[in-house]
Amino acid sequence: MGIIQSIKNKVRQRSIHVCYVNVGSCNGCDIEILACLSPRYDIEQYGIYVHNNPREADILLITGAFCEQWEDKLADLWEMIPEPKAAITIGNCPVSGCTFNRRGSFVNPPVSKHIPVAASIPGCPPRPTEIIETILQLAPLVFKDYEEKK
Amino acid sequence: MLSIFCYIKEFLRPEWWKKFLFVKTPPLVKPDYFRDYPHLTGNECTHELRCMMICPSPGAIEILKNEDGKWAPVIYKGHCIRCGLCVEACPDNVLASGRILEQNETDNTSFLASYYINVNDALCMKCGNCSVACPINKEIDPQLAYNATSSSNNVIMRVKGSKLTIMHPEKCTGCKTCEKTCPNNAITVARVIEGDQDDD
Structure with missing residues (x-):
């Protein structure tokens, strides 16, 4: 591991491309993600960029309790993301289904059953601060020495 | 000529470089009045289970016996929606979250169960x-x-x-x-x- 590798690690931590997908949430968590983009939180100063294109993304943000229609679609979407990649679930729904997980509802939580999830942020919805903190803590772990891990 | 000098003077300031290279707003922290997950205040739980009864989210709160053999509420993250109803419903103020308890005190509000x-x-x-x-x-x-x-x-x-x-x-x-x-x-x-x- 040389100097170039350490520079690469430094730079990668400041360039995180994010794509978000709603697999059946009430939109509360999506509004909190939008709040991260606002000038008050301003995620671009941390080097987090939002693209809604999985082929450009490094980190996939998932909200919602996983409706049955997403069974094959989310797996496809996950395969489209180039390595190195990580998935973060936002809110209670991907963890437990929360208030949607009742008898007679067509949800299939947790999301970690369907694709590998690196971190989950509980809360209904979580604060934008919590979302930003988690992304910033997770990104170095995922992207560090990626070439050597291959 | 003077403007070039002014520019050079501006760029030599370490503050300018700090602003250019690093994050401009400090990392945001939760305010102390934020209604976070309820935490224990240390009051003894009398096992009236009103928190479990009023909780709108399935599987978010349970009253379990801790190591000392005393009843105590346990909050499950990923289920709890931080509504604060358990804090308000508890007659013994076992739980606290944000400024719910202070607000109840100033407003003289409480929940009566029948x-x-x-x-x-x-x-x-x-x-x-x-x-x-x-x-x-x-x-x-x-x-x-x-x-x-x-x-x-x-x-x-x-x-x-x-x-x-x-x-x-x-x-x-x-x-x-x-x-x-x-x-x-x-x-x-x-x-x-x-x-x-x-x-x-």
Whole structure:
């Protein structure tokens, strides 16, 4: 591991491309993600960029309790993301289904059953601060020495 | 010429470089009044289970025995929606979150819980399961068993004169054990929570 590798690690931590997908949430968590983009939180100063294109993304943000229609679609979407990649679930729904997980509802939580999830942020919805903190803590772990891990 | 000099002077300031290279707003922290996951205040839990009854999210709160053998609420992240109702409903202020407790104190607000037992006589077959299963009945009259025809008049309910009679509805704690043991779903317990505010 040389100097170039350490520079690469430094730079990668400041360039995180994010794509978000709603697999059946009430939109509360999506509004909190939008709040991260606002000038008050301003995620671009941390080097987090939002693209809604999985082929450009490094980190996939998932909200919602996983409706049955997403069974094959989310797996496809996950395969489209180039390595190195990580998935973060936002809110209670991907963890437990929360208030949607009742008898007679067509949800299939947790999301970690369907694709590998690196971190989950509980809360209904979580604060934008919590979302930003988690992304910033997770990104170095995922992207560090990626070439050597291959 | 002067403007170039001014520019160079501007770029030589370490503050400018700091602003250019690093994050401009400091990492945001939660304000202290944020209604976060409820935490324990240290008051002793008396196992009234009102927090579990009022919780709108399935599987978010449980009253478990801790290492010392005392009852204490446990909050499950990923289920809890941080509504703060358990904090408000608790009569002993076991939980705290944000400034809910201070706000209740200044506003003189509280939740009053009452429980109503309702028996459908057409469905009830006087088996006495409900009266035997009731944990409060068991404490008042340990002799109460089989058919619930003991003579004690202090119990919540018992079979009296071939009819299930509710004697002391005010002793009910709303645990719904009777509902679960009834074979015909004849007995129902209504839990009523009232918001209360003292004017004085």
